[in-house]
Amino acid sequence: MEIKVGIPGGLLYYRYDTFINTFFDELEIDTVYSLETTKKILDMGVNCCVNEACLPMKIFHGHALNLKNQCDFLFIPRIMRCEKNEFICPKFCGLPEMVMSGIKRYDNVISYPIKMNRPYDLINHFIKIGKSLNVKEYKTISAFQKAVKKHNEKKKGIHDIGYKHNVFLGGHPYNIYDSYANMNLIDKLHSYGIGVITEECVDYKDKEEETKGFIKKPYWVFFKNNYGAGKYLADHGQIDGIVYISSFSCGIDSISVEILKNNVDHFPFLVIKVDEHTGEAGIDTRIEAFADMLERRRLH
Ligand code: SF4
Missing domain, CATH: 3.40.50.11890 (Rossmann fold)
Structure with a gap:
């Protein structure tokens, strides 16, 4: 059998x-x-x-x-x-x-x-x-x-080209690539002319380098990947903003998001938290407002 x-x-x-x-x-x-x-x-x-x-x-x-x-x-x-x-x-x-x-x-x-x-x-x-x-x-x-x-x-990650704006899309792979869980977040960003770059497209050594300034070595692999990639792309002028898709009640995300926010000062930063009760309309409104902010910054 x-x-x-x-x-x-x-x-x-x-x-x-x-x-x-x-x-x-x-x-x-x-x-x-x-x-x-x-x-x-x-x-x-x-x-x-x-x-x-x-x-x-x-x-x-x-x-x-x-x-x-x-x-x-x-x-x-x-x-x-x-x-x-x-x-x-x-x-x-x-x-x-x-x-x-x-x-x-x-x-x-x-x-x-x-x-x-x-x-x-x-x-x-x-x-x-x-x-x-x-x-x-x-x-x-x-x-x-x-x-x-x-x-x-296998080619890993997403590195869009040809969009008016580029953002780092942070989060765990299962939130980024599960389009049901994230309510088609990537398509929604594309529809506003926003291309995304994910952590897999940043060199391992560059991500490690970015996390060297902490008093203690961060020991969560997801933290290293998201913080390191977001900070590297922001510092090297490769993105106009950061979108972070996070799960409610995730301890690692709660730390990663705050530390990344504090270290990329005055940078457009959108955090989308999802759980089984999240409404799609609320996400749409926030993406629209974020896209407006990117556009205003581009013009001024
Ligand atoms: S708590 Fe956070 S890191 Fe752990 S499985 Fe859930 S989303 Fe992933």
Whole structure:
């Protein structure tokens, strides 16, 4: 009998989609995806996730619940660390337990811890996944290597050109690239002649350099990426403003936004906070006002 693996969209699938898709394709494992966020997925997530969780967590719960009865194994990565000496939001470390308890599925969940900063740990992690799916080790190693190669080759981020204004679009990848969660924010900005640049388009070293002035090294990877990129682009005159899409109740965002705001003085800065109750009309009005402000600054 063929094993089927369910892959929920949301969260860091937006960053590692190429890797995940290639890995399971190369293992020749049958997969079923839940990728596009819809109202139904959001409602399912809201109903099975704890109230206090942020919107992206609720959306991920919705995707997982959507796949619950369609697969033999559910892939819920437990990401512990993305880069050396940096940490990720603790919700990622407890994600499998949160989801298992929320959707009431406790068996056949692939949830081994992933530490991406250690290549040896990383490959072992995927060998374990291969074993649990009855795949031979040599085949898993080959699938892993092909997936890494494709991931590295993939063009990452957005760097618009040809727009009247350019802004840095800050936030977590799952808020920036999930057009249901952000209510088509990027299209809305484009419609006002505003192009966006995301953190992936700023060199890693430049982002690191920008965070060196703090008394203590910031240890959140999302903070480094967003603060470093926004500050670098502002300091080098490459943007006219900053738009930051943030989740209500996100501790990392609350710090990142304030520190970035304080360090790019007198710069147009729009913060859009989203949760399941956010109304689209309010966002439209704020984008319109922000576009007016950019235009006034351009003219004067
Ligand atoms: S970093 Fe913020 S938005 Fe992301 S999962 Fe953690 S609390 Fe939610």
